[in-house]
Amino acid sequence: MSSAVEQIEGLTAQEYKYGFVTDIDQETLPPGLTEDTVRFISAKKEEPEWLLDWRLKAFRHWQGMTEPTWPNVSYPKIDYQSISYYAAPKSADDKPKSLDEVDPELLATYEKLGIPLEERAVLAGVAVDAVFDSVSVATTFREKLADAGVIFMSISEAVREHPELVRKYLGSVVPPSDNFFAALNSAVFSDGSFVFIPKGVTCPMELSTYFRINAMNTGQFERTLIVAEDDSYVSYLEGCTAPMRDQNQLHAAVVELVALENARIKYSTVQNWYPGDKDGNGGIYNFVTKRGACRGKRSKISWTQVETGSAITWKYPSCILIGDGSVGEFYSVAVTNNHQQADTGTKMIHIGKDTTSTIVSKGISAGVSNNSYRGLVKIMPKAEGARNFSQCDSMLMGDRCGAHTFPYLEVRNKTAQVEHEATTSKIGEDQIFYLNQRGIETEDAVSMIVNGFCKEVFRELPMEFAVEAQKLLGVSLEGSVG
Amino acid sequence: MLQIRNLHVSIDGQKILRGIDLDVQPGTVHAVMGPNGSGKSTLASVLAGRDGYEIEQGSVTYNGQDLLDMDPEIRAREGVFLAFQYPVEVPGVTTMYFMREAVNAVRKHRGEEELSAGEFLKLAREKIGPLGMEADMLKRAINEGFSGGEKKRSEIFQMAMLEPRLAVLDETDSGLDIDALKIVADGVNSLRSAERSFVVITHYQRLLNYIVPDYVHVLSEGRIELSGDKDLALELESRGYGWINDDVVPQAVAGV
Numbered sequence: 182m183s184s185a186v187e188q189i190e191g192l193t194a195q196e197y198k199y200g201f202v203t204d205i206d207q208e209t210l211p212p213g214l215t216e217d218t219v220r221f222i223s224a225k226k227e228e229p230e231w232l233l234d235w236r237l238k239a240f241r242h243w244q245g246m247t248e249p250t251w252p253n254v255s256y257p258k259i260d261y262q263s264i265s266y267y268a269a270p271k272s273a274d275d276k277p278k279s280l281d282e283v284d285p286e287l288l289a290t291y292e293k294l295g296i297p298l299e300e301r302a303v304l305a306g307v308a309v310d311a312v313f314d315s316v317s318v319a320t321t322f323r324e325k326l327a328d329a330g331v332i333f334m335s336i337s338e339a340v341r342e343h344p345e346l347v348r349k350y351l352g353s354v355v356p357p358s359d360n361f362f363a364a365l366n367s368a369v370f371s372d373g374s375f376v377f378i379p380k381g382v383t384c385p386m387e388l389s390t391y392f393r394i395n396a397m398n399t400g401q402f403e404r405t406l407i408v409a410e411d412d413s414y415v416s417y418l419e420g421c422t423a424p425m426r427d428q429n430q431l432h433a434a435v436v437e438l439v440a441l442e443n444a445r446i447k448y449s450t451v452q453n454w455y456p457g458d459k460d461g462n463g464g465i466y467n468f469v470t471k472r473g474a475c476r477g478k479r480s481k482i483s484w485t486q487v488e489t490g491s492a493i494t495w496k497y498p499s500c501i502l503i504g505d506g507s508v509g510e511f512y513s514v515a516v517t518n519n520h521q522q523a524d525t526g527t528k529m530i531h532i533g534k535d536t537t538s539t540i541v542s543k544g545i546s547a548g549v550s551n552n553s554y555r556g557l558v559k560i561m562p563k564a565e566g567a568r569n570f571s572q573c574d575s576m577l578m579g580d581r582c583g584a585h586t587f588p589y590l591e592v593r594n595k596t597a598q599v600e601h602e603a604t605t606s607k608i609g610e611d612q613i614f615y616l617n618q619r620g621i622e623t624e625d626a627v628s629m630i631v632n633g634f635c636k637e638v639f640r641e642l643p644m645e646f647a648v649e650a651q652k653l654l655g656v657s658l659e660g661s662v663g
Numbered sequence: 664m665l666q667i668r669n670l671h672v673s674i675d676g677q678k679i680l681r682g683i684d685l686d687v688q689p690g691t692v693h694a695v696m697g698p699n700g701s702g703k704s705t706l707a708s709v710l711a712g713r714d715g716y717e718i719e720q721g722s723v724t725y726n727g728q729d730l731l732d733m734d735p736e737i738r739a740r741e742g743v744f745l746a747f748q749y750p751v752e753v754p755g756v757t758t759m760y761f762m763r764e765a766v767n768a769v770r771k772h773r774g775e776e777e778l779s780a781g782e783f784l785k786l787a788r789e790k791i792g793p794l795g796m797e798a799d800m801l802k803r804a805i806n807e808g809f810s811g812g813e814k815k816r817s818e819i820f821q822m823a824m825l826e827p828r829l830a831v832l833d834e835t836d837s838g839l840d841i842d843a844l845k846i847v848a849d850g851v852n853s854l855r856s857a858e859r860s861f862v863v864i865t866h867y868q869r870l871l872n873y874i875v876p877d878y879v880h881v882l883s884e885g886r887i888e889l890s891g892d893k894d895l896a897l898e899l900e901s902r903g904y905g906w907i908n909d910d911v912v913p914q915a916v917a918g919v
Contacts, residue, residue, distance in 0.1 A: 610714065615751040615805075617735035618711050618744075619765035619821065620772070629764070633755025633804065 210267040216240060218266050219368050225267065226337050229344060239357035239367030246361045252524035253553040253585055254493050256466065259431060266369045266402075322386070329385050331415075332377035336404050339375035346377055350408050354437035354474045354501070362433040362495075363470040366402045370435070373404035378413040378444070387643050388417045403434040409444035411477060416447040418643060432491075434469045442477030442504065447485070449642055450498075451650055453657075454490035459548075461520025464492025471498035472528075475507035475536075483510040484527065485641040487650045489657040492521060497555065499528035502536035502564075509538040512638040514650075516657050517550030517582070526556035526587075531567040531597070540571040543635045545654075546582035547661035553585040560597040567597040575605040576634050578627075578661050628655035664689045664860050665730075665829055670721035672702075672709055672885075679705045681885035682721070687829070690857040694871055694896060695864045697882035698904040703864045704748060706882070707833040710862070711745040712738050725829065739765075740772035742828030746818040746835050752806040758817065759801035762787065762824050769825055790823040793853065795846050812843035819850035830854070831862045836870035848873030868900035 210221060219240045223233040248259070326333050332343060339347050357367035378384055409415055419436075432454070438446050448471075457464025467490075473482035484498040500509025511527035529538035538558065546552040558569045575584035586603050608630060616626035632639065632651045639647045665687040672680040679702045687693055697703050709716050710723065712735035723730040730738060753761070766786075767777040778786065788798050794816045806814050815835055822830055832851070836844055851861065851874050863874055871879070871893060879896045881889040883904070889895065899906070 609751065611751050612753050614711075614713055614735060615747065615753070616761070616765075618739050618747075619761070619825065620736050620739040620768035621761075621764055622734075622736045622768075625764070629756050629761070630753055633753055636755035 210265050212263045212265045214261055214264070214266055214369070222267050222369055222371075226340075228340060231348060232340060235352065235357065236368050236370075239364050240369075242358045243361065243364035243368055246364055248361050249495075252495050252555075253551065253587075254495065254522040254524050256493055256522075259466070261365075264431060267371070325385060330379045330382055331384050332375065333388060334375055336370075336373045336375045336406060339406075343375070343377070346408065347375065347406065350406055350437070350439055351404075352437075354439060354472050355435050355470050360470060362468040363435050366404060366433045366435045366470070370402045370404035373406075373434070375405075376407040376415060376417060378407075378409045378415045380410040381412045382410075383413065384415040388415065401432045403432070405434070405436040406439075407437070407446060407448070408439045409441065409446050409480075411442040411444060413441075414445045414447075416449070416643060418449045418451075418646060420451045420453070430463075430466055432465055432467050432469070434467075434471075436469070436471040436498075438471075438473030438482055440473065440475050440477060440480035440482050440507075443479050444477060445481045445483075446473065447483045448473070448498070449646065450484075450486040450488070451642075451646060451653070452486065452488045452490050452494075453653060455492075456490050456519065456521050457492040459519050461492070464521070465490065466493045467491035467496065468493075469496040471496065472501065473499070473509070474501045474503060475509060475533075476503050477507070478504040478533075479506040479508075480504050481508040481510070483508075483512070483641070485510075485512040485638065486514070486525075487638070487642070487653065488513070488515040488523060488525060489653055491523075494521075494523040494525050496525045497527055499530070500538060501530045501532065502538065502567075503532045504536075505533040506535045507533055508536070510641075511538075511540045511542070511556075512641045513542045514545070514635045514638045514654070515543070515552055515554075516545045516654060517547065517552045518657055518661055519548040519550060521548075521550045523551070524553045524555055526554045528557040529559070529569060531558075531560045531564040531569070533564060535566045536564055537568045538570075540569070540573070541637050542571075542573045543638055544573070544575045544584055545578065545631060545634070545658070546575070546584050547578035547658055549581045551583040551585070553587060555587040555589075557589040557591070558599055558601075559589075559591040560594050560599065562593045564594050565596050567594060569597075569599045571599075571601045573601075573603045574634065575603075576631065577605065577607045578658065624655070624659065627658060627661070631655075631658060664726060665862075666722075666724040668722045668724075670706075670709070670723065671719040672705055673717045673719055674705070674715060678719075679716075679885055680709070683882075683885070683887060685880065685887065687860045687862060689828075689860055690855075691877045692855065692861040692863060692874065694874075694876035694879045694893075695862060695882055695887075696866070696868070696879060696896060696899060699866070701882040702885045703866075703882055704833055707745060707748075707831045707862075707864055710738075710829075710831050711735060711743060736768070737772075739825070740769050742826075744822050744825055744827030744830045746815075746822060746830065746832040748833040748835075748837065750806045750809075750814040750818055752804070752809075754804050754807050756805050757802055758805050759784075759787065761805050762801075762821060765821070766824055787824065791820050794820050794823075794850050796820065811838040812840065815839055815843065815847055816850070819847055823850065823854060826854075826859075828858060829860050829862070831864070833864050834866060835863075836865055836867065844870065845873060868896045871896045 219236050223236055355363050357364055407417060438448060440446050454465040454467060475482055482500050488494050498511060502509050509529050515523045515525050517523050526542060527540055540556055542554045544552040544554055554573045556571060560567045573586050577584055584605055588601055590599055592599055612630050613623055613626045616629060617623060631654050639650055642650055667683050667685040670680055670683040695703055718731055763783045770777055787801055791798055796816055835847060863876060876893055879891055879893060880887045
C-alpha cells in the first residue's frame, strides 16, 4: 500500500497543470472533484449529452449529501478533493514484463489458492500481450455469447453501441441520488460491465472466466448493469480469489440487476482486495451499493458473496421483490482478520404477493477485527403471503474481535411470515484438538472447521469457485489461531 | 511400547496426577479403573496432548521417543489414538472428508501413498459395516446430531480407519446400552493384535466382560494404587472403590 500512499501524496503535491475541458489528452487527472472533473471524464469517454447530464445531476446531488455515519466502522475522514478521479489504464510499458518481476509473496499466495498459471500473470498485472493472446480468448467468448444473443461488454462500449438499453436501465434500480457513495459513483464512474440477456435465453456460460481476464483495471468507481429479460438466466461472477493489486484506496462501486418475468440472475462475488497490514495500515475502503429489482412475476435474484478482503467493507446487496411470486436470496460469508472492519448484510423489500426471501449470513471474526451483519426485511402492505427466512451465524476466533448482528424487521402485512435465527460461537479449542488428535494439523483443522461453518454459502457458488473460496478462507485466517 | 514414569500433572495449579507409573507392552490391553475425579481422563488427555495440562514431573516414552515433546497431530500420526469420552461436533464437515484427510495425513507421515477417493470409500465401507452403521453416516457432519451410541461407534470406526499402535479409550462405555456396548467391544476386539496395545479407561467393570484386559490398574487420587489381572476388576465390582480408599490407601500411607 505504501506505493499507493506515495502516489496519492505525489498527486496531491502536484500543481494544477491542466485546464479540464479544453485539454483531454492527459492520462491522469490531478486530485480534486468539481463539475469540470465530471465533464472531463464524460468527454474523455466520448459520452452522449444525456449521460453527461445524468452525471452532472448526480454530482450536484452528491454535493448536498453527507457521508453515512451509521455503519459500525471507523476510519479517518476521507478528503474527496485529494483523490484523482481519472487515470487511463496503464500502458504495457509500465507493467512488469514477466512473472519474474512480480512480488514473490503475491506469487506464493496464487500458488496456495491454486490459481491457474496463465491467469497468475494477468492478476499480477503483467502486460497481458507478453503472456498470452488475451484478445483471441476474449473474441472466442464474445462470439459464443453473440451467437446466443447475449450482450456482454464494458459499460463504456455499451453506451456507444446500445445507448437505448443503457439509458433505459441505468440508475433505474439504484437512482443517482440513492446514497452518498452511489451518487459519487454516478458522477464519476470509470467503467464496468454491461450484460443483457434477451428473452428466453439461458446464457451459455458462466460470465466469470472472461471477466477475470478482461475486467482488470476497471478502476475505483465501477458500474455494473445486468438486465435479464423474460424467461432468461445468467450466472455472473465478479472478482477473484487472488489478492488484487490496486492503487486506489477508495472503491465505491454500484451494481444494478434487473430481472423481468421468470428471469433468474445469480450474482456471485469473491472479494479479496488488500486488507491492510497486520497493524491496520492501508487497505481498501470498499463502499458498495448493490441492488437487484425482481420486476417480473416469479423472477429470482440470488446474491452470493465471499468477502475476505478490504480494510473496510460497507455493502448490502439487496433485492426489491416487485413481481408476484418473485424470490430474493442472499448468501454471505464475511471474514475479518487483524484490523479489518466489515458492516455488511442485505435488504429484502417485499412488495409483490407471495414473494419469498432467504438470508444466510456467516460472519467470521479473528484478530482485533469487527464484523457486523446488518439486514433489513421489509414487508409492504400489499405483499400478501410474503415469507422470509434469515439465519445469521457468527464465529469468533480469539477474544479480541467483535461480532455484531443488526437485524431490522418491518412487517406491514399480517399474512407475512418472517423468521430470524442467529447464533454466535467461538471456534472451539476442543474441535481443533479433536481434529489434531486424528493427525490433522492446526491450520488445516481451522480451515476445515471454518469451511464447515460456511458450507451453506459455499454450495451456492459455482463449483470451481467454491473450491478456491475454501482455500481463500484458509489463507485469510492463516495464523489467527495459535 | 509405552512407559510412564512418575508422572505429575496439574490443571490451573491443582494437582491431578501424583506420580503415575505404567508400562504397556505391545499387544496388551490395560484397563485403568477408578472413581470419578481420580484422574483417569486427565491421563488420557495428557497422552493425547491436550492443552491446558501442566506436566510438573516425570516422563512418557512412546516407542523410544519422548511423547510429551510431540504435538498432538504428530502423536496421532505416530499411532496414538484417543477415543473421546465426549466426541466433538463439527458442523458442516462430513465424516468422510474428515477421515480421508486424517487417514492420508497418517499415511503421508508413514511414507505411504495417499488413498484416492475410491480406495478410501472402499476401505471405509469395509470398516463401518461390522459396527452396525450405515455408510450413510459418512455423509453426515462429524458427530452432528449423532446419538450417544452413534458417537461412540463413530470413534471406534475412526480407530479402525487409522489403525493406531496405541489406542486410549476414554470411558467409551459411558452412556451405552448393552447392545451398543457389545458392538463397540467387538469392534475393539477385532482390532486386537500382537502389535497394537490398548489403554481402556472405564468407571465400571461391565465393559471388561467384553473387552477382557490383560492388566487392571486402579487409579485413586492421582496414583495407581493397585494393579492386577482381570480378577481385580471383578473384586472392585463387588466391593466398590471405597474399598481402595478405606483400605489400601491407609495401608499405603502407613507403609504396609
